Amino acid sequence: MSEATTAERLEHLKALCGLDWGLVANLTGVSLNAVYFARAGKRMNPRAAERLDALIKLVESSPATTPEGRREWMFEVIDGGESRIQWFAKLGRRNRVPLQGAGYTPAQLLGATQDGG
Incomplete structure (x- = not known):
């Protein structure tokens, strides 16, 4: 089975608990327009997509x-x-x-140091 698209994940969240798109935008750290674009098939920035997945997991953990x-x-x-x-x-x-993960230091992002791997 292929991975769900961002649009499918947004619709899944809506079906799970009915949060309005403005609140979803706020919780994922993007504009309302970005949510509408994602629902139309455009890409969502990786950090927002990660937060969307975390939000879905939280809602799915509800009893x-x-x-x-x-x-x-x-x-x-x-x-x-x-x-x-x-x-x-x-x-x-x-x-x-x-x-998720440890993230990167500014020096690592600029290539000044290795990530130790």
Whole structure:
């Protein structure tokens, strides 16, 4: 089976919990237009695509079985007095660290050092 396109993943997220496109744009760190372009088959930047996949995994981890239940679960207040949506949004803002992997230092990006591999 081939990997789902970004458009298919966006539609899957919508079917899972019905989040509006503006909120999806905010949570993935792109503009609303970028989400519309991705839904039309254009590429989404890799960081946003990674965040989209992480958001889908979070929603799929919900114990709820209906889109409405999953949506309520996402907005439910958890430890720290914030909702899962707020918690997820803060992940991307915290030190601009990638969700997966160690990332790269500025020196590595400029080619001044090796990644140690």
